[in-house]
Amino acid sequence: VKARFQEEMQSICGTEELEKIRVAYLGKKGLITDLMKNLKDLNADAKREAGQQINQLKQQVSEFIAAKSSELEAALAQARLQQDTRYDISLPAKPVTGTLHPITIVQRELEDIFRSMGFAVEDFKEVVTEYDNFEAVNIPKYHPARDMQDTYYLDNGQVLKTHTSAAQNTILRKYGAPCRAIFPGRCFRNEAIDASHENTFFQMEGIMVGEDISISNLIYFMKTMLSEVFQKDITVRLRPGFFPFVEPGFELDIQCHVCGGTGCPTCKQGGWIELCPCGMIHPNVLTMAGIDSEKYTGFAFGLGLTRLAMMKFGIRDIRVFNSGNLKSLEQFTIQ
Numbered sequence: 001v002k003a004r005f006q007e008e009m010q011s012i013c014g015t016e017e018l019e020k021i022r023v024a025y026l027g028k029k030g031l032i033t034d035l036m037k038n039l040k041d042l043n044a045d046a047k048r049e050a051g052q053q054i055n056q057l058k059q060q061v062s063e064f065i066a067a068k069s070s071e072l073e074a075a076l077a078q079a080r081l082q083q084d085t086r087y088d089i090s091l092p093a094k095p096v097t098g099t100l101h102p103i104t105i106v107q108r109e110l111e112d113i114f115r116s117m118g119f120a121v122e123d124f125k126e127v128v129t130e131y132d133n134f135e136a137v138n139i140p141k142y143h144p145a146r147d148m149q150d151t152y153y154l155d156n157g158q159v160l161k162t163h164t165s166a167a168q169n170t171i172l173r174k175y176g177a178p179c180r181a182i183f184p185g186r187c188f189r190n191e192a193i194d195a196s197h198e199n200t201f202f203q204m205e206g207i208m209v210g211e212d213i214s215i216s217n218l219i220y221f222m223k224t225m226l227s228e229v230f231q232k233d234i235t236v237r238l239r240p241g242f243f244p245f246v247e248p249g250f251e252l253d254i255q256c257h258v259c260g261g262t263g264c265p266t267c268k269q270g271g272w273i274e275l276c277p278c279g280m281i282h283p284n285v286l287t288m289a290g291i292d293s294e295k296y297t298g299f300a301f302g303l304g305l306t307r308l309a310m311m312k313f314g315i316r317d318i319r320v321f322n323s324g325n326l327k328s329l330e331q332f333t334i335q
């Protein structure tokens with residue numbers, strides 16, 4: 001029986017065939033079962049001996065069939081895999097290496113904070129029209145404020161966005177009033193580069209428009225957001241500042257997050273750090289975006305994301321951000 005079994009097993013190539021063989025040997029009317037039945041004709045000694053042998057055979061046959069069965073299944077799975085042209089999602093993935101850029105870390109953190117306060121997060125182009133960058137935010141042609149911005153002009157008459165305010169018009173039109181939105185983005189200005197100046201940097205603009213929006217709302221949102229970022233209560237103050245697209249306009253300072261205002265190298269002993277230009281959106285800007293400036297008011301701020309990342313991580317040289325130097329960039333992780 002054993003020899004016959006081994007011979008038959010040689011030619012097996014499918015699970016159905018295997019099942020037939022299993023029944024033929026181990027089934028109720030199978031060969032091995034038959035052998036067992038025949039035991040009763042033997043005397044006690046022969047019975048014991050033959051019984052042992054049959055049991056051994058039975059076990060070997062079972063093991064053989066089980067092994068063959070998993071072999072066949074594996075071959076089947078392999079064949080299925082080769083037919084499948086999509087990804088095999090069961091394969092273990094390579095471990096993820098790399099880290100987020102420090103600006104991305106700060107940007108995402110701010111996005112989360114503002115989203116939780118009901119602000120929409122918007123993206124905008126880097127190449128923009130002169131209209132969006134200037135006219136739409138109340139900087140007419142030949143206005144001296146254009147010189148302040150060291151603009152890169154392109155051959156096609158467009159410009160590299162010099163500030164995220166270039167998206168104000170588009171976003172105000174998209175949402176109408178009331179609205180709350182932030183729009184982070186990369187900005188460009190033709191500046192000489194040194195440890196504290198870059199020609200390519202990130203800002204995050206925020207706007208809130210509604211029927212009774214006032215400077216107190218602006219202060220509240222800035223204070224809440226900055227306290228989250230620095231994980232402590234932050235004191236702010238406003239000084240007058242000029243930007244054609246806000247009236248009144250301010251420079252928002254924070255009390256130094258390192259020394260708490262007593263004076264240290266971070267705040268150059270002054271106790272305050274200039275952080276964020278802001279103000280009440282100029283009625284002309286609302287009107288140009290199709291919003292009734294008699295009915296609605298709003299605030300806008302232009303937070304320097306690059307600056308904020310430097311402060312948060314204690315980065316002293318702005319050139320690190322665009323250097324592509326992994327040794328520097330890999331050090332920053334989400335806290």
Ligand code: PHE
Pocket residue numbers: 162163164165205243246249277278279300301302303
């Ligand atoms: N767009 C201004 C700048 O980059 C900053 C700003 C934004 C000021 C919003 C006021 C309100 O210089």
